[in-house]
Amino acid sequence: MNFASTKESNHNNGDDSGGGTWVLGIDLGGTTIKFGLFRGDKLIWRNHIRTDDFGSPEAAFQSCRDSVERTLNESSKTIEDLHAIGLAMAGVLDPKAEALAETANLHRWHHLNFRQQLADVFQKPVALLNDADAAALAESAHGLCRANSLVLMTLGTGVGGGVILDGRPIRGANGCGGEIGHATIDFSTDARMCGCGFPGHLEAYAGSAGVIQTANEILKQTDAVSALRGMKSLTPLAIANAAADGDSIAIRVIHQTGVVIGRSIAMFAHVVDPDVVLLGGAMTFGGPGTDTGKQFLQSIREECFPRTLVQISSHLKIEFATLGNDAGIVGAAHYSRQMAGETSWPGTAIR
Ligand SMILES: [Zn+2]
Structure with a gap:
């Protein structure tokens, strides 16, 4: 399994000296799932896994969760401290079914409700958006x-x-x-x-x-x-x-x-x-x-x-x-904060 992680040494490492809520940005592409932990606007830590290494989205998301949990624990935090999750995905998203309606690279995972599956694994609200929208949102807010x-x-x-x-x-x-x-x-x-x-x-x-x-x-x-x-x-x-x-x-x-x-x-x-x-x-x-x-x-x-x-x-x-390769996770995290601040929360509110 190709499993590499990078700690953002130039950023706040998650101790209490910095401010802001913890959110997770996930960029689910055809070959790789990238994910990054943010505190406020700051990218604290990032990681990635290969989609081919997993037989189902649940298995991939569980691997993400394990990795995120270990990192939060290092900062004396738990999954409970995670405020929300943003999920950016390649392809055309069916806004009603919240599944991939069409994509070039994830044929075997067509028509699955990724948002619900991710919410089930993390027991957290998940905001879903197209990866190009995530990149655009990231540029709009942080570029x-x-x-x-x-x-x-x-x-x-x-x-x-x-x-x-x-x-x-x-x-x-x-x-x-x-x-x-x-x-x-x-x-x-x-x-x-x-x-x-x-x-x-x-x-x-x-x-x-x-x-x-x-x-x-x-x-x-x-x-x-x-x-x-x-x-x-x-x-x-x-x-x-x-x-x-x-x-x-x-x-x-x-x-x-x-x-x-x-x-x-x-x-x-x-x-x-x-x-x-x-x-x-x-x-x-x-x-x-x-x-x-x-x-x-x-x-x-x-x-x-x-x-x-x-x-x-x-x-x-x-x-x-x-913003290059980080745009997807930055935009997804930003979107999760946007959605969490709304009165009509369109995410899958678990808690
Ligand atoms: Zn065309």
């Missing part, structure tokens, strides 16, 4: 570009999103609010087919497979010399590396990807009117601190701003996300 109205776009194999309005995640009636990757951006008859089965969606152009398709299409249109030509495993990372070396085709691919993302931001900015749009995920062409990442961001801004009302474009910030 470098904090804002009450914020949209996070996550770029990777798929294109996901989380929308925060007035400091709260918005998921809509069917759990699909913020699924920016499945918004139509190409209405032509020869639009690319999205992995979801519908044509013209953003993900077919800005997801990693879409970016590779863009590269192959541009390579076919020209005889220009390019490091990408004939490359056995063409990836967004290889494209970013080639662009960093001045490869004109790779630079075009990144620009074209920025253009489609900029257009989609220009579209939803008139629905949401956010203060900030953040780009996160694994596919940001190097992200902040690299020239290719900066060029990518510049292409997005240059396409977006001229298409938006001046009241929006004069204030809207488009930047990279800053």
